[in-house]
Amino acid sequence: MIKPVIHDQTRLAQPSAPATVADTATVTDLLDTLKANSENCVGMAANMIGVNRRIIVVDLGLLPIAMINPVITKHAGPYQTSEGCLSLSGERPTQRFKTIDVDFLNAAFQPQHQTFTGFVAQIIQHEVDHCNGILI
Numbered sequence: 001m002i003k004p005v006i007h008d009q010t011r012l013a014q015p016s017a018p019a020t021v022a023d024t025a026t027v028t029d030l031l032d033t034l035k036a037n038s039e040n041c042v043g044m045a046a047n048m049i050g051v052n053r054r055i056i057v058v059d060l061g062l063l064p065i066a067m068i069n070p071v072i073t074k075h076a077g078p079y080q081t082s083e084g085c086l087s088l089s090g091e092r093p094t095q096r097f098k099t100i101d102v103d104f105l106n107a108a109f110q111p112q113h114q115t116f117t118g119f120v121a122q123i124i125q126h127e128v129d130h131c132n133g134i135l136i
Helices: 021-036 118-131
Strands: 043-045 055-059 064-085 088-105 111-117
Touching: 021 043, 021 055, 021 064, 043 118, 055 118, 064 118, 088 118, 111 118
Parallel strands: none
Antiparallel strands: 043 055, 055 064, 064 088, 088 111
């Protein structure tokens, strides 16, 4: 179900709790909401739709994927960039990494470990920041 996007910075600044199988519907809601906002958005975190759980979705180009309880375990190649956010107006400067390793659960709650580079890595870092209550 498509959910409204949260713009309240106080709510968005709250660190998210780990997700469980009971949060499966949130994965579907996030994917639906990302698709509905695809012209302006390439990733979302659950707190952006009012659910304080560590779930993100990322548009990889062909299909979006869900990452449950994502943890960035390794990063390399720092660089400076500027990012916008569907929940906030304007853009803000930030530091990102060109390459990241991420441990997460997929939508079937199976453990995954993957390396991401470039723009996809940047999106994941932005959404993990959301999970940590960091606003960019």
